[in-house]
Amino acid sequence: GAVVSQHPSRVICKSGTSVKIECRSLDFQATTMFWYRQFPKKSLMLMATSNEGSKATYEQGVEKDKFLINHASLTLSTLTVTSAHPEDSSFYICSAEGQDQETQYFGPGTRLLVL
Amino acid sequence: GDSVTQMEGPVTLSEEAFLTINCTYTATGYPSLFWYVQYPGEGLQLLLKATKADDKGSNKGFEATYRKETTSFHLEKGSVQVSDSAVYFCAAGGYNKLIFGAGTRLAVHP
Numbered sequence: 001g002a003v004v005s006q007h008p009s010r011v012i013c014k015s016g017t018s019v020k021i022e023c024r025s026l027d028f029q030a031t032t033m034f035w036y037r038q039f040p041k042k043s044l045m046l047m048a049t050s051n052e053g054s055k056a057t058y059e060q061g062v063e064k065d066k067f068l069i070n071h072a073s074l075t076l077s078t079l080t081v082t083s084a085h086p087e088d089s090s091f092y093i094c095s096a097e098g099q100d101q102e103t104q105y106f107g108p109g110t111r112l113l114v115l
Numbered sequence: 116g117d118s119v120t121q122m123e124g125p126v127t128l129s130e131e132a133f134l135t136i137n138c139t140y141t142a143t144g145y146p147s148l149f150w151y152v153q154y155p156g157e158g159l160q161l162l163l164k165a166t167k168a169d170d171k172g173s174n175k176g177f178e179a180t181y182r183k184e185t186t187s188f189h190l191e192k193g194s195v196q197v198s199d200s201a202v203y204f205c206a207a208g209g210y211n212k213l214i215f216g217a218g219t220r221l222a223v224h225p
Contacts, residue, residue, distance in 0.1 A: 002161075004158075006158070032211060034213075041220075042217070042218075043204065043215045043216065043217045043218050044159075044204070044215050046212075046213075049211060049212075093158050093159065095159075097211070101210050101211070102147045102166070102208060102209055102210065103147075103149070103161060103164060104161075104208075104213055105161065106151070106158040106159040106160065106161075107158050108157050108158040109156075109157065109158040111156075
């Protein structure tokens with residue numbers, strides 16, 4: 001149980017285009033999902049907390065107009081990187097909060113490369 | 116603010132060696148504590164967790180005990196395998212928030 005999927009697993013795009021990443025909880029409902037960014041050989045940096053049916057809460061320094069988050073259902077959250085630039089290239093990982101409201105279950109990650 | 120400190124890696128061990136990865140935390144109140152493992156190119160997998168003082172989390176031969184007096188949650192395994200090679204993250208948290216340590220890379224050689 002507690003499986004989280006992400007799609008796509010890898011994406012290459014041109015600078016200036018937008019990319020959408022989906023995060024799904026497959027066998028449970030998640031009121032809260034999280035989006036992280038991970039740089040090579042570094043820890044996870046929380047970007048935003050996504051609550052179903054309401055606006056996401058962004059961490060300090062994360063541009064909400066650049067990283068659009070939508071959490072339209074209890075099993076799906078999406079992150080759209082708008083007007084992507086090479087510095088947005090990274091590994092993006094989502095997680096979904098379990099019923100205990102503490103444990104987070106992570107997706108396999110999406111590697112984004114912006115050329 | 117809240118923080119989690121892990122021992123720096125990489126940790127290099129021979130197969131069947133004993134493993135300890137230290138983790139300490141600072142937090143207001145009593146957070147739940149977690150160990151996650153990340154294999155190359157993948158997301159994080161929950162390895163084990165403990166929700167209150169003196170609780171011991173265990174999974175796949177790994178153990179960690181929630182020590183309130185030393186604010187620690189050290190990860191241990193009695194006999195590591197090559198397949199345990201990965202990055203291990205300690206995390207502390209509660210409602211709607213997890214604070215991660217920097218991660219410790221473990222390399223196990225045959």
